[in-house]
Amino acid sequence: MTAVRISDDALALACGADALAAAFEAAGCTVERASSWGMHWLEPLVEIDGMGFGPATPEDVDAILSGKSAKAIGPIATHPFIAGQQRLTFARAGRTRALSLEDYERTGGWAGLERARRIGPEHVLDEVARSGLRGRGGAGFPAGVKWRTVAKAPGARKFIVCNADEGDSGTFADRMLMEGDPLQLIEGMAIAAHAVGAAQGYIYIRSEYPHAIRKLRDALKLCADIIAPFNIDVRVGAGAYVCGEETSLLNSLEGKRGEVRGKPPLPALQGLFGCPTVVNNVLTLAAVPHILAEGGAQDYEARGAGRSKGTMPIQLAGNIRHGGLYETPFGVTLNQLIFEIGGGTASGRPVKAVQVGGPLGAYLHPGQFDIPFDYEAYAAADALIGHGGITVFDDTADMAAMARFAMEFCAVESCGKCTPCRIGSVRGQEIIDRILSGGRQADAVELLPQMHNARLAERSQAEEVQLLEELCAVMKDASLCALGGFTPYPVMSALRHWPADFGLSAR
Amino acid sequence: MTTDAVIAEILAAHPREQSALLPILHDVQAEFGYVDAAAERIIADALNLSRAEVHGVVSFYHDFRSAPDPRPAVQICQAESCKARGIDMLMQAARDAAGERVRLAPVYCLGLCSVGPNARVGDRLHARLDEAQLVSLVTAQ
Structure with a gap:
């Protein structure tokens, strides 16, 4: 019996993955639902023995099974879009099932948490600082500095809050990670809790992501014993974009209107319920297990450009031919991302503008497409990296x-x-x-x-x-x-x- | 079961503290489709808050409605990435198809930004919509 893998990521579902899976089952195949490889123009992508076919519809099933499909893309793992990446945070994308503890452990899961427990909080703080990891939510604040501030802050109760309120248009990396590899996020939060001395964590996720909410809740049930005594609750937002701002997120968690708080005091000192709180983005926390694995901090620090260390999961969106998730070290240019990797616009028309960093990011002109992708270089050009979303517009844009x-x-x-x-x-x-x-x-x-x-x-x-x-x-x-x-x-x-x-x- | 009894049951499933307010409101909204003044009063009493505080929260978030709307709803993404993929050109046809019968709600991003234009009905997502598909999605509600 042929084994077929099809993603159950929300994007694949929106493109018809369920109907496709049913068609393969009707044809006598066993269908395994895995995470998404992040090649969105090929979704729903069918994988049989490592070979890919996409974008597939139920009508393609016979041709795919008889080896005559025109939608064959060859081996997925060596596809240029995948082979050109350096996937650390998304190392499991497409390769594992989101809610399989077995898959997670087989691919190095929990190694970071085990090592963190072995070396103790002080060394964990050192390693996160040494890795150069900066907040992936947009501000780019050094995670090591934030964690150390919370660790040193006086207070009997401390919290880890994961900001999963990914409201920016053009971004979907948080969603893909929560749907495809939720255990990695949970492991990252458990490491943070161990480092700063927190017993309770919250994942604040937007209500627009029902699939990710279910996956996270199921994943937490699976691994409650592994992260214990640390406990994590999932809290669902209610459609307010501003709650992606950390202080308004904290107010929302407290059951209040999601209004922004003045700073100071910093959330690291007086955050949730007035207690010291680590508030980090999904991608920041999900990068931590890799960093805490043996040699991970040096490996992370060795990648990137200038003061922007490590890799960034870049999201190619909008009017782009090959849209999807592209994780690469900092320093890549928009020319490479849009033309070499993304294949230009989906409409085939010339690129007019690119918005980097979501609705609050600057529109960049083709003349600026050679700026290296790093926090400082973008700031110098009056632009933002934000959450790494890149939205391409063709020449019909006003x-x-x-x-x-x-x-x-x-x-x-x-x-x-x-x-x-x-x-x-x-x-x-x-x-x-x-x-x-x-x-x-x-x-x-x-x-x-x-x-x-x-x-x-x-x-x-x-x-x-x-x-x-x-x-x-x-x-x-x-x-x-x-x-x-x-x-x-x-x-x-x-x-x-x-x-x-x-x-x-x-x- | 009366409305009050249903709300009481929802309240019993949550801790009696302000931080449970959003989860409680989500449950009430899911059960009735709205959170009205009477519900606000019961919730406020249970959490030891003023009704103004509860109403402030209900009115702040886009997900909560204060009055019923029996019409089926289609959420259509209106954010930058879907604009870049031409959603604005489809909206007039969608509005014509919806008329007064279907509520078209804007949503700022469903996180499917590489395969727009996108829409959501309940928990079902729809991507790569062209005009005919969007119109038939609206008409089917």
Whole structure:
């Protein structure tokens, strides 16, 4: 009987993996549901004895089984998209079943936790610091420094909180990891708990990921004894983008409105319920088991560029031919990612813009595609790496509409606590509308005789642009968190690189 | 069972502390499809909170509704990656197909950003939608 492997990742399901699996079963095959290899343009991908076929539909079953399918891609593990990667965090992607303890142990699972318990908390903190691991959620803060702060902070109760509120468009690495290799995340959290002295952990996951929620809950049941006395609960968000910000996430966990807290105090000192708390992204915690395995820290530190160490699971999304998950050391360029690896746009049209780092990331122009992918190089170009999502747009994209959408999104998702974000985002939409309509005349109220101090002269397009620039400067400097603070990145980058889309001549 | 009894049962399954508020609201929302003023009052009493505090939470999160909406709902991703793959061009046809009968709810990202345009109905996900597929998805509800 032929053994067939088909992913049960949410993306494969959305592309019809269940119907395909049923068709293979009806044809007399045994079907094993594994994690996804991350080659999304080939999903649902069928694997038989290491050979791949995709994207497959139930109509392809006979041809695949008789070896005559035109959808054969050859051996999956040596496919150029996979062979070119350096997968550490996603080492198991496609190769194991998410909820199999046996698969996990066979592929080195729990080695990091066992070694962490052997060498003791102090050495764990040293090794995480030595690896150069930085927070993968976007801010890039050194994980070792954060953990040591929590470890040293006074307090009887400490918490490990995993930020799995992956709300950025163009990102799906957290989801893939939680669905494909949940035990690795749990092991990473258990190592963190051991290092800082925490007994309770929470995974705060967004409600848009029902499959990942189920997988995590099932995985936690499987390994409760292994991570004991440490305990982890899964908490489900409720559709608020801002809860991906760590302090609003903590408020949400406490059962409050997901409003941002002022910093200081840092969550590392006064976080969940006022106790010292490690808040790390899924990918940060999932990178830890590799680092804690024998020689892992040196291996991690040896990869990457500049101060950005290790590998980054980059997500190729949007209008790209070969979209999916590409884990590679820092330093790769967008030219390589989009053209060599991603194969250009899915539509076949020229690339116009690329947004890196989710809805709050800058739009990069093809002229900037040679910037190396690392935190510092992107900051120098007024851009963000964020969570490593890359969204490609072809030449039909209207960048003024995208800039307006950034403001609109900020207005919808603002928690309302600080004025620059709550009000600025609404004013930003209005100003962009006025730029697009060529300037502004005095309105009916301003023309009333009582309003003798109001300006009656027309406001030109150039003046509106200046107003938008000033508004963005205020939002950037005065917002409490990254939502209001980073919304100017997509807006200003769109304005700077594509003035024609705003009806402006090149400046 | 009366509404009050169902809510009491939900409350009994959770610890009586504020941190259980979101899980409780999720359960109530899943059971009834909304969390109204009467439910807020019962939950507030049980957790020793004011109704204002509970209402503040209900009204903050997009997932909770304060009034029933019996219409079937289709969530359509409107975020950047789906825009890059042309969702905006399909929306008029989806709105026409939905009319007043189906509720089209925007969602900012289902995490399937390489295979958009995407939609979600209940826990079922749909990817690589073209206009005809999106329209038939809406019509089928």
